[in-house]
Amino acid sequence: MTDGDKPLRRIAESFKDLAATVNSNADLEVGPFSSACSNVSVLFKCLGIAFKFAELDYVAKVNDLSEASKSISSLQAMLDRDVQKNRVRVAGSHSRNLLRVKRGIDMVKLLFEKIIVAEGNSLKDPASVAYGQVFGPHHGWAVRKAVAAGMYTLPTKSQLLRMLNEDEASARIHMQNYVSASALVIQYVEKLFLSRELGIDW
Ligand code: 1PZ
Numbered sequence: 001m002t003d004g005d006k007p008l009r010r011i012a013e014s015f016k017d018l019a020a021t022v023n024s025n026a027d028l029e030v031g032p033f034s035s036a037c038s039n040v041s042v043l044f045k046c047l048g049i050a051f052k053f054a055e056l057d058y059v060a061k062v063n064d065l066s067e068a069s070k071s072i073s074s075l076q077a078m079l080d081r082d083v084q085k086n087r088v089r090v091a092g093s094h095s096r097n098l099l100r101v102k103r104g105i106d107m108v109k110l111l112f113e114k115i116i117v118a119e120g121n122s123l124k125d126p127a128s129v130a131y132g133q134v135f136g137p138h139h140g141w142a143v144r145k146a147v148a149a150g151m152y153t154l155p156t157k158s159q160l161l162r163m164l165n166e167d168e169a170s171a172r173i174h175m176q177n178y179v180s181a182s183a184l185v186i187q188y189v190e191k192l193f194l195s196r197e198l199g200i201d202w
Pocket residue numbers: 043044047051053054057058091092096097100101103104105107108111123127131135138143147154
């Protein structure tokens with residue numbers, strides 16, 4: 001990470017832009033959505049080797065959405081296309097990847113919420129709670145065990161902030177901004193699925 005780089009601010013700002021689109025009642029485009037989600041993957045760089053498998057899975061799914069943006073403009077058109085082809089739940093479909101990526105940004109939201117109110121310097125509890133709530137119900141035993149083991153290797157909060165070039169006060173602002181903005185984006189994506197009766201619990 002280069003000196004002066006502010007990845008946390010970049011994450012928050014890209015989600016603020018998406019939230020502004022949602023607030024204006026315009027359709028969310030696949031391109032800006034996937035590039036905002038791709039900003040989030042810098043966080044993996046701070047987590048170390050234990051979460052490499054999560055990074056690879058997340059990045060592959062975001063890349064799939066980014067590829068899709070070359071031929072499909074909006075998220076809703078992307079979903080409708082999979083509905084038409086009867087491919088929504090098929091492994092590797094854009095819609096399925098969208099649902100997985102949505103969970104990733106939801107987990108980060110919950111993680112930031114927990115970090116903001118946490119006492120002490122450990123990320124283990126905030127991260128475990130966020131993972132358990134968002135991904136726990138959808139992952140098998142082996143993945144859950146691997147993630148639980150990885151939690152012991154997380155950096156401390158102050159180490160994380162240093163890697164992100166932030167101090168407590170600035171990090172809190174960017175995290176809070178991400179929490180508010182991502183809430184709207186997550187709700188928007190969930191509504192795309194629910195309004196088509198596609199479900200979000202699979
Ligand atoms: C301090 C932060 C701690 C972060 C801990 C992150 C833990 C996430 C662990 C996820 C393990 C993923 C293993 C692969 C699971 C796949 O089976 C599923 C289903 O994929 P499909 O069958 O549709 O191809 N993939 C997922 O559930 C998506 C996982 C994305 C993980 C993104 C986490 C984002 C959090 C970033 C925090 C830095």
